Amino acid sequence: MKPVRLIVLGAGARGMDAYAPYALYAPDQLQIAAVAEPRELRRAAFAARYGLPEQAVFTDWRDALTAGIGADAVLVATQDNEHVDPACLAMEQGYDVLLEKPIAKTEAELKRIYDTSVRTGRRAAVCHVLRYTRFFNMLKSIIDSGEIGEVVNISHSENIGYWHMAHSFVRGNWRREDETSPMILAKSCHDADILLYLVGKDCKRVASFGSLKHFTAKNAPEGSAERCLDCRVSDTCPYSAMRLYMIPFLTSWPVSVITDDLSTEGRLKALREGPYGRCVYHCDNDVVDHQSTVLEFEGGVTATMTVSAFTDYRHGRTIHIMGSHGEIRAKMSDETIEITNFRDGSVRTSEFPPPGGMGDGHGGGDIGLIASFVQMERGAQGAVKSSIRDAIQSHLICFAAEESRRDHTVVEIHNVN
Numbered sequence: 001m002k003p004v005r006l007i008v009l010g011a012g013a014r015g016m017d018a019y020a021p022y023a024l025y026a027p028d029q030l031q032i033a034a035v036a037e038p039r040e041l042r043r044a045a046f047a048a049r050y051g052l053p054e055q056a057v058f059t060d061w062r063d064a065l066t067a068g069i070g071a072d073a074v075l076v077a078t079q080d081n082e083h084v085d086p087a088c089l090a091m092e093q094g095y096d097v098l099l100e101k102p103i104a105k106t107e108a109e110l111k112r113i114y115d116t117s118v119r120t121g122r123r124a125a126v127c128h129v130l131r132y133t134r135f136f137n138m139l140k141s142i143i144d145s146g147e148i149g150e151v152v153n154i155s156h157s158e159n160i161g162y163w164h165m166a167h168s169f170v171r172g173n174w175r176r177e178d179e180t181s182p183m184i185l186a187k188s189c190h191d192a193d194i195l196l197y198l199v200g201k202d203c204k205r206v207a208s209f210g211s212l213k214h215f216t217a218k219n220a221p222e223g224s225a226e227r228c229l230d231c232r233v234s235d236t237c238p239y240s241a242m243r244l245y246m247i248p249f250l251t252s253w254p255v256s257v258i259t260d261d262l263s264t265e266g267r268l269k270a271l272r273e274g275p276y277g278r279c280v281y282h283c284d285n286d287v288v289d290h291q292s293t294v295l296e297f298e299g300g301v302t303a304t305m306t307v308s309a310f311t312d313y314r315h316g317r318t319i320h321i322m323g324s325h326g327e328i329r330a331k332m333s334d335e336t337i338e339i340t341n342f343r344d345g346s347v348r349t350s351e352f353p354p355p356g357g358m359g360d361g362h363g364g365g366d367i368g369l370i371a372s373f374v375q376m377e378r379g380a381q382g383a384v385k386s387s388i389r390d391a392i393q394s395h396l397i398c399f400a401a402e403e404s405r406r407d408h409t410v411v412e413i414h415n416v417n
């Protein structure tokens with residue numbers, strides 16, 4: 001069987017490093033057919049890495065989709081505001097789609113993607129990578145085994161990490177709702193999705209609270225300045241750009257995002273001139289830095305979902321699943337899972353196979369997703385666990401949470417499909 005041919009739209013952090021490397025790891029299964037990327041250095045690096053001829057290299061996604069490239073599928077890895085149009089045009093052009101989250105920012109856009117997929121008969125999978133991680137699949141199989149009885153209640157936390165918050169949601173790409181999306185959608189559509197996956201029931205009602213509490217001008221310490229390089233208190237500031245971006249041996253994310261020139265001079269120039277050198281108390285950010293959401297599922301199952309900046313990144317996602325006959329306490333970052341069985345009082349921990357293969361991005365979720373997508377393209381039924389249909393409800397939960405947070409109401413969820 002021939003390898004699946006994939007067009008990549010956006011050779012940024014995700015387009016370049018999360019899924020495309022599967023073509024190097026398993027060239028008999030996946031081949032990169034073309035790329036679209038406006039940034040010259042990234043475009044050239046991507047084309048060189050995947051040996052693309054000139055006629056398969058574009059600066060804009062529209063040109064790549066209408067050039068008549070012989071391909072099976074398209075990866076949409078452009079920024080949040082440019083997901084709906086490329087996904088729909090790709091399907092109209094006869095390609096299946098692997099679509100980064102969030103897939104859309106409004107209910108009408110969700111419906112447009114879903115309707116286009118149904119009308120064109122093209123398949124679309126969403127990059128809800130948590131569904132492909134060893135960790136969440138282990139939790140799902142424990143729940144499905146009945147070991148803790150019926151799931152009654154879940155407490156789930158996305159511990160963003162204080163420096164990750166500063167990088168992505170105060171200084172970086174996801175700091176403003178009008179440029180991308182509210183925090184709950186940008187960060188926690190994954191969390192809403194994984195709760196749906198674990199509970200296995202529809203969500204009926206949502207209430208949510210949260211705000212931008214800390215990263216505002218009024219919290220700027222005395223002696224701070226507009227830029228960290230001019231700050232008199234940066235040595236004691238946990239959010240200092242120097243602490244985050246000037247570690248000499250660190251050249252991968254998040255440093256790779258601030259500049260293509262990773263020399264000391266290149267980094268200092270980025271901190272002097274670019275967005276990532278700004279004081280976290282003097283940015284143009286408006287997304288929340290903490291938000292807690294309560295969800296009620298069919299049959300009375302409830303869950304809380306908290307996303308917070310004021311955490312240690314190393315903890316990642318933590319979850320406590322409470323069942324009628326047992327409970328699970330688990331931490332994604334070190335893949336620890338502890339199960340207490342109320343029937344006999346026993347406590348056990350779950351074992352994982354060691355990670356192998358191409359890499360371990362998102363706890364194996366990145367490779368799990370692309371491998372499953374390729375299998376789907378090669379005809380395996382049920383290989384993909386994150387269809388557009390699956391993703392719609394998680395997005396509706398996030399829209400409802402945002403409405404609830406702003407309007408101080410409890411919001412009912414009605415599916416669009």
Ligand SMILES: NC(=O)c1ccc[n+]([C@@H]2O[C@H](COP(=O)([O-])OP(=O)(O)OC[C@H]3O[C@@H](n4cnc5c(N)ncnc54)[C@H](O)[C@@H]3O)[C@@H](O)[C@H]2O)c1
Binds near residue numbers: 015100101173
């Ligand atoms: N699934 C996940 O776990 C996960 C994790 C992080 C980010 N994301 C999502 O993935 C998407 C990409 O994120 P990223 O971190 O790679 O961002 P990025 O900014 O690094 O990459 C986006 C790329 O799109 C390119 N681009 C802009 N206009 C374009 C055009 N007209 N045609 C083609 N390319 C164009 C940009 O130059 C950039 O290189 C975002 O929507 C983000 O929310 C998903």
